[in-house]
Amino acid sequence: MLAILDYGAGNVASVANVLHSLNTEFVVSSDITILQQADKILFPGVGHASFAMNRLHELNLIPFIQNFEKPFLGICLGMQVMCTHTEEGNTECLNIIPVKVKKFPPEDIIPHTGWNETLHNENMLFKDIPQGTDFYFVHSYYAEKNPYCRATCTYILEFCCAVQKENFWGVQFHPEKSAEYGKKIIQNFLSL
Amino acid sequence: MLKKRIIPCLDIKAGRVVKGVQFENLKDSGDPVELAYQYMQEGADELVFLDITATQDNRKTLLEWVKKVAQVIQIPFTVGGGIRTVQDVEAIIDCGADKISINSSAVQNPYLITEIAKQFGSQCVVVAIDTKYIHEKNKVFIAGGRIETNLITEEWCKTAQELGAGEILLTSIDHDGAKKGFALDLLKTITQTVSIPVIASGGAGTKEHFAEVFIHTKASAALAASVFHNKIIPIPELKAFLSQYSIPVRYAKN
Numbered sequence: 263m264l265a266i267l268d269y270g271a272g273n274v275a276s277v278a279n280v281l282h283s284l285n286t287e288f289v290v291s292s293d294i295t296i297l298q299q300a301d302k303i304l305f306p307g308v309g310h311a312s313f314a315m316n317r318l319h320e321l322n323l324i325p326f327i328q329n330f331e332k333p334f335l336g337i338c339l340g341m342q343v344m345c346t347h348t349e350e351g352n353t354e355c356l357n358i359i360p361v362k363v364k365k366f367p368p369e370d371i372i373p374h375t376g377w378n379e380t381l382h383n384e385n386m387l388f389k390d391i392p393q394g395t396d397f398y399f400v401h402s403y404y405a406e407k408n409p410y411c412r413a414t415c416t417y418i419l420e421f422c423c424a425v426q427k428e429n430f431w432g433v434q435f436h437p438e439k440s441a442e443y444g445k446k447i448i449q450n451f452l453s454l
Numbered sequence: 455m456l457k458k459r460i461i462p463c464l465d466i467k468a469g470r471v472v473k474g475v476q477f478e479n480l481k482d483s484g485d486p487v488e489l490a491y492q493y494m495q496e497g498a499d500e501l502v503f504l505d506i507t508a509t510q511d512n513r514k515t516l517l518e519w520v521k522k523v524a525q526v527i528q529i530p531f532t533v534g535g536g537i538r539t540v541q542d543v544e545a546i547i548d549c550g551a552d553k554i555s556i557n558s559s560a561v562q563n564p565y566l567i568t569e570i571a572k573q574f575g576s577q578c579v580v581v582a583i584d585t586k587y588i589h590e591k592n593k594v595f596i597a598g599g600r601i602e603t604n605l606i607t608e609e610w611c612k613t614a615q616e617l618g619a620g621e622i623l624l625t626s627i628d629h630d631g632a633k634k635g636f637a638l639d640l641l642k643t644i645t646q647t648v649s650i651p652v653i654a655s656g657g658a659g660t661k662e663h664f665a666e667v668f669i670h671t672k673a674s675a676a677l678a679a680s681v682f683h684n685k686i687i688p689i690p691e692l693k694a695f696l697s698q699y700s701i702p703v704r705y706a707k708n
Contacts, residue, residue: 275550279525309575368649371674373577373620375651377457377499377704396457396704398530400577400620417456439530439552441494441706 264288264452265300267327269307269317276438277306277337280448292321301332302452306438307339311363311403312351314343328356333454334430335387341425341432342403350403359427361408366418373402374417380435382413382424387431389450395443397435399423405434457704458668458696459499459675460689461653462682464489466535467507469515487522493682494527496689497706501527502555502623502677505535506598513542517549524550532580540569547574555580555623558596561603561610564617571618579621580653581614583607585640586627592640599627607640608647615648622648623677625655633659636667636676645672653677661687661695668701 264281268274268290281288288304291297305327307314318324327334336344343355348363355363366372377396382388397415404421407414413424415434423434431451437444465472470484490501503523505516513536520533533546534555543554560567560581570579584595585607592607611622624644626637636657645652651674654667658678664687667673681687693703 273552275524275548276552279550280528282525283528308577371649371651371672373650374456375577375621376459376674379455400530436530439528441528445528 263300264302264304265297266290267297267303267305267323268292269314269321269323273306273308273338273436273438276436277304277448280438280445284445284449284452286452292323294322294326297323297326302454303330303332303334304337304451305335305340305343306337307343309339310351311339311342311348311355312353314339315353315355318343318356324356328358330429332429333451335451336430336432337438338401338434338436341434342401342405344425344430344432345405348403358430359408359410359425359432361405361410361422361425363403363405365403370418373400374404375400377440378415378417378435380413380415380423385412385426386454387424387426387433387447387450388413391443391446391450397423397433397437397440397444399435401434455702457499457702458673459653460497460664460692460703461500461502461675461677462493462498462689463502463504463655463677463679465679466503466505466516466519468512469519472506486519487526490523490531491526493689494529495706497693497704498529498689499704500529500675501531503531503533503535504555505533507535512536513545517545520546520549520551534580534582538566540566540573543570543574543578547578553578553580553620555582557582557584560614561594561596561605564613567614567617567619571620576618576620576650579619580623581619581621582623582625583610583614584625584627585637587640595627608643611644611648611652615650619650621651621653621674623653623655626657629657630655631680632657633681635659635663636671636673638666638670641667641671641673651675658687661692664692665696665699665701668696669699
């Protein structure tokens with residue numbers, strides 16, 4: 263069973279719509295007893311990191327996520343929350359991927375909004391995705407480049423826009439809003 | 455490199471697209487859902503829907519088509535028109551829209567910008583500003599351009615950003631519909647005044663006009679209606695044209 267983890271501020275409707283278009287069945291839940299039965303979890307997020315962490319804490323989901331052993335994909339804020347720490351509200355995060363999330367230096371328009379190209383190394387999530395494919399981004403904070411990085415993007419500086427550590431995957435862009443190739447990313451995740 | 459966005463704008467009245475939209479192979483050219491899909495296929499980077507009726511009885515119709523649009527397109531879209539409360543926003547976002555735009559209601563109640571940004575994030579709040587050059591000043595107009603306010607456009611843009619706007623959709627009333635190009639001077643000033651993305655609107659008539667706005671101003675996106683709807687400028691052709699000037703654009707997968 264595929265589950266969308268809905269902590270109350272994610273862009274659940276968009277992710278659900280893509281799954282519908284792929285004829286995939288799923289549940290939307292924040293209930294640990296339901297999520298425990300999932301064999302894959304999608305974790306979309308928008309909004310503020312500290313709000314997301316507080317909600318995960320209230321829902322008693324932090325140790326559950328950290329110990330999840332099946333494929334898990336964090337999207338946008340979902341990916342940032344999987345890191346160690348973010349400068350957004352100076353928030354301690356899930357520490358699944360040992361990476362720091364920083365605020366973009368104010369050298370250009372912030373947030374980084376729109377379609378930007380990505381470069382990836384060979385990995386299952388980007389299977390059949392051409393190098394340089396544009397994805398849709400909206401964010402003011404970024405993950406630094408790191409050994410778990412699976413794809414990078416450049417805006418103001420080069421940053422990590424996809425990570426993987428074991429079963430945990432994260433993407434900074436919005437695959438659910440990135441047309442055909444975004445849909446392909448979701449499909450690739452479903453095939454893991 | 456971050457791409458410059460090309461955004462078709464659709465005016466909706468009682469759930470139907472108004473102003474002639476001329477797409478081939480369309481069963482129903484007034485159906486926002488079919489049009490949205492067609493534009494996505496053509497390579498539009500984003501879509502804006504403005505509900506121009508926006509009466510209370512119409513809200514239900516609005517939510518119905520927003521839901522349907524969200525089901526068929528996988529690019530970001532904004533919904534505007536008649537949004538006055540955080541509850542209005544919540545209903546639209548729950549139907550799958552990515553952003554909302556507010557215009558008159560933001561002028562009448564600027565803290566609405568902050569309230570929406572707090573609950574849904576700044577990325578969700580597009581403040582639409584209609585501006586007109588009058589008495590040697592750029593002034594903000596509301597109510598579909600009918601009512602002049604006391605606000606100076608440059609200042610209102612700055613205020614909107616400070617209050618939590620994620621983007622500014624700037625429409626020049628002087629240029630709108632004239633098809634003689636965007637308001638380059640004003641857009642140049644505004645894009646230097648604020649540090650959030652600015653969407654240029656009003657005046658697009660030719661491909662050159664789009665090139666001009668990206669060459670001479672820091673606009674992040676350009677919005678137009680009739681040139682796209684009437685097939686005067688097909689989006690793939692526009693993007694190929696902009697590429698010739700080294701303006702970064704995104705190509706849709708064929």
